[in-house]
Amino acid sequence: MAQPAAPRDAPPSVPAGRLGGRVGHVTFWVTMWALALVGLLYLLLPTLIIVVASFTAGEYITFPPQGLSLRWFARLMALEEVRVSAWRSLIVATAATAVAVVLGVAAAFPLVRGRFAGREALNAFLMSPLILPSLVYGLAALMFVSAIGLPLSVPVLVLSHVAIIVPYVIRTTAASLALLDPHLEEAARSLGANAWKTFLRVILPNLLPGIATGAAFAFISSFDNLTVSLFLAGPRVETLPIRLFAMINFDFDPAAAAISAVLVLITFAVVLLAHWAVGLTRVIRL
């Protein structure tokens, strides 16, 4: 057993009676469980409620819902702007994720395997978009784009999303790479595989779960991004989060709940993918 550290601090003047100790024990665990269950419920409640509320048969979104129906999902299909903006968001997120995967996977190798001065600093630099408030980045990107005279368009939006999602791919790929046994590569090389073959047949398959998790997180943060898009999407490049934001705040359209339920479903799929690929207990250490 490890060296007991606490009794050093404990003044000897607190005699815990046998009964008092038992009561204290129960009180302690009851308090812990009560707070933890409040925490769990608190975390889960909003997601649960918006999904259930989206099935309401009523004229506006309430909880509990007034009867159940799929009418707001049906209305969703009829809304032209929703379809257009959802399609645009899908294109932006897919393109941004693809670029981020290429840039991020390549960058992860030198960051893990390289031996050069300033590696840590470079790593910190490449992670910095995670720390900067995305609203501040949105403002800065808007100033940049207008200064060089680019019109607000889908490619501009894609590039700005790449900047904020590339750290996810670098992080998960680097974490997988750090766990990869270098002997595997040595074995492949010594058995005659060249560098490319080693990369494609040995390294890449082993990194795939990490890359997939990073790509999934990157995709969902681009697809759900509102703050950067608010600055960079002119009126003609509206994305789904912007449409949703407007529907909730200005149009009071109950179909917003149906969109929300679909977005929750997509997030659910991303979490499942991450669990299937690397396991949630490892995801949280990435």
Added chain:
Amino acid sequence: MDRPLEPRDQSLSTSGARARRAVWSRQLRLWQLVLPATLFLVVYFVVPLGMLFYFSVRAPGVSGVTLVHFRKLLTDTFFLQTLGLSVRLSLEVTAVALVLGFPLAYLYTRLGPVWRLAILFVTLLPLLTSAVVRSFAWIVILGKHGLINTVFIGTGLTDGPVKLLFTLDGVRIALAQVQLPFMLLPLINAMEQLDPSLEQAAVSLGASQARAFFKVTVPLSAPGVVAGAILSFALTISAFITPVMVGGGSFNVMPTLIYQSAIVTLDWSTASTTALILLVVALAVVWGGMTLGRRFRYGPGSV
């Protein structure tokens, strides 16, 4: 790591110089791989931030660098009130997240794999859910005919609806939920490093469970608390969507000021200056927290 490989590549040659050159060229190739991402971020991340800085220190009719925008904002009562509110709100939200997050993280380390998975799932789902969707859910929960008021009136706790939506309290409630996952993950990571037998030892030596918890587990989790608190504070003070949607414009925080200056009044200098002040405050807290964290790690709490 890749060093032992090289001599084998040069299987026909035993020359050390050639092997060294091979190592060197390999490092060069590795170097090149990081270039695209770095260059991209320099152009699309560093240069824009440079422009933000540029706009905050330039003014029409003034040549060179000027601090006139900073002086104007930092002597403005409304601005200072907003800054104060942002800081206070972030501290309160961080405190709530800590009180609810700590017991959950503690139980996580003491429960079986099924519970652990459930806790992680419930943590990661809201973390990855769109902020617009989460804020919308809180509008449904906090509204006049929302869940809370239905429960309150139904149980006779209050006679009429309680106003929560479009108030600071409503935003506090919603933001604490948004930040809870960011508090939980560092806490879980820190507490998993602890040896549960430390607490058992304290109990078997006569400390009550609560005493063992507060005297052993809490001090040893300090690095996780600091990491979670830094993250939660920095994210709350820069949160935009939840204050706008749940607050409904009933008050301003720093991010809403930035958005208004940039998009509504088109005053880029004020927007940039506000953004930089926000960054400085957030970075000061991160830096202060990290300094505090280092003290904890090597201080009297460490074993």
